[in-house]
Amino acid sequence: MEKLSFRHTTQNALAGAKAQAITGVVASGNLEVLLERALPATECTVEIETPIRGYGEVWAAVVADFVARAQPGGLRITINDGGARPDTVSLRLLQGARLMEV
């Protein structure tokens, strides 16, 4: 099990007022994402627990792209990974952010 943690600053807060959302499942090749509106408006943290070691650089890239695309200011995001591929992580994060907006 590897634990990773990323902290980003955004230009603005994520739209919407939903306090919490959860998406995905912890299954092989999938992941569970918990999103909480719990931080100052232009901060975002992503905590990851993954069973697969050694992909820190890829996780960093996926998270950085997600932050640039979705501007998820104010969110504390926790990922419980089941060995998902980067594209699945990316899609799930975007879906999670949308759930918080709508």
Next chain:
Amino acid sequence: MSGWRRERAARDARIEAGRAHAAGKVVAAANVVDLLEAILQPGDRVCLEGDNQKQADCLARGLSQCDPARVHDLHMVQSGIVLPEHLDIFEQGIAKRLDYSYSGPQGSRIARMLYGGQIELGAVHTYLELFARYFVDLTPNVALIAGVSADRDGNLYTGPNTEDTPTVVEATAFKNGVVVAQVNEIVERVPRVDIPGDRIDFVVEADRPFYVEPLFTRDPAAMTETQILMAMMAIKGIYAEYGIRRLNHGIGFGTAAIELLLPTYADRLGLKGQIATHWALNPHPTLIPAIESGWVKQVHCFGSEVGMDRYIRERSDIFFTGADGSLRSNRAFCQTAGLYACDLFIGSTLQIDLAGHSSTVTQNRVAGFGGAPNMGSDPHGRRHPSDTWMKAGREAQVTGDPALMRGRKLVVQIVETFGEGLVPAFVERLDALELAKKIGLELAPVMVYADDVTHIVTEEGIANLLLCRTADEREQAIRGVAGYTEIGRGRDRAMVERLRQRGIVRRPEDLGIEPLDADRSLLAARSIKDLVHWSGGLYEPPAKFRNW
């Protein structure tokens, strides 16, 4: 004997020798080995019918039991290397040289045998190309084919999987060759005559029905949201934009997802009747919801698919069927249809390089190409316009007189950036080049050449290669959709953004695609059982797909 009819005399002698093991044309399954040893000669070119689906398995077993002292050094010229016996005969010394098209299930073993020098490889062809060579320089001396039933005169009913049979028989029977057909049963009268009896020399009643592979069934239950997202992008960013009516799909999950999104997502976009109406396609079960919803006008098939026979019989407005009611497929004609009469081919691959060359050959798997190099190429012999073809032509044209502009076929690769086991689909250099070097091939086994590919669709976006004007733009467009592979992470981010502004790279958000919609609830069918319901109970899936 005249010096101009030697082949005919040799053929007559082979048949004479074979007759010793037959009653008229009919041979008992127990006598197959004797028959084959009588009619085959060392060095013969032999087509052992291995189609995509229908396998002459009884004859394959017989051939593998022949005495290598009598039958050896055969040159196998067949489209599919599918059964273990197809390769056993090379280990036994019965066969020596191979020219083929497709080796899906035997991909790993064929790679080992090529490296080990047990097989002398001619080439890995596209189907139409191998068929063409049957009539020029690879004409079989003996063809061992498969059908459903025959009468005692040899009139043959192939059943819905006619596939390669008419082509193989045409080349063999009319050029002094010997044709042996295995059938599931010998009957008084066949339901329809697919091959006239005077082209069949021997009929073997097989010990069990020939093996058919359900190659084209994709279980919607296994479809991922990534594949759904890619399918949405293909529909909105390519099918809708180019108005694609005439098309061919590969057999992957990405294209199956497109089929399942026609009655839902594409319907919502108002595209019914505008896209995906005329097909060159195997009868994919995942097309059933689109057919039932009135999207599809007609489908011509390369072969059939296990479980689809009753459905096809009841949908003869859509499919090509015989007087008996069952599907009439024909691989050579359908490949020709895909080449000249379709405006789009979309399929998957295992590796794409920085120029856009792709191949399914990897270091440890030689899967062959089947129809993809043919479907996935721009036919320079085409002379009829269509809006789709002309639009693609305009996008590609850089210089020259617009009055002399020709169109372009759309050739789309739809790939997930990572394949099974996190193997990247994007590479610096194709493994195919390494394989070619190792086994001394003059021509590297490339499936689709870069200059034929027009678009690449991944979960990250669409790269439109028609609009790229330099090799550098092309490379960055490819990197720009290569996701988190090393190739993707090595992109020039500023240049990719510029390509995005020009519409060369497009992201889901550029296409107005909502990520939340990439959900399994968007699939018209979410299981094989749903497909059965859509078909009104006419689709009868094979046991391995029944989990209820």
